[in-house]
Amino acid sequence: MTHLFLAMTLSDLSIALFVFGLAIFVGFEVISKVPQMLHTPLMSGSNAISGITLIGALVIAGREGGALGAWIGLAAVIFATINVMGGFLVTDRMLRMFHQKPGGRQ
Numbered sequence: 001m002t003h004l005f006l007a008m009t010l011s012d013l014s015i016a017l018f019v020f021g022l023a024i025f026v027g028f029e030v031i032s033k034v035p036q037m038l039h040t041p042l043m044s045g046s047n048a049i050s051g052i053t054l055i056g057a058l059v060i061a062g063r064e065g066g067a068l069g070a071w072i073g074l075a076a077v078i079f080a081t082i083n084v085m086g087g088f089l090v091t092d093r094m095l096r097m098f099h100q101k102p103g104g105r106q
Contacts, residue, residue, distance in 0.1 A: 041094075047087040054080040 034042060057080045061073025 043087055043090060047084060047091065050080060050084045050087060054084055 054077065057073060057076035059073075061070060061077050063069060063073070
């Protein structure tokens with residue numbers, strides 16, 4: 001089985017890096033235009049996407065690709081888990097802001 005990293009030519013790598021850079025630029029531009037009140041709800045919605053990332057990281061970590069692939073997969077699992085848990089904590093904090101305290105006062 002050939003590895004993805006070994007099968008990429010210089011042209012493929014340059015295209016992949018160009019697409020990655022373009023995604024960073026477009027993502028930054030889109031997020032910077034979102035009003036401040038919508039940042040937390042949008043982040044809550046993106047937790048589903050982070051969950052999909054975590055599943056992909058688990059697949060990569062479990063694949064037979066040698067030690068390097070296992071280490072990269074492990075790092076991806078760790079970072080994706082931190083992202084998902086952080087998103088849930090921020091969402092929980094946001095939702096607690098809207099709960100009424102005893103006595104009817106907020």
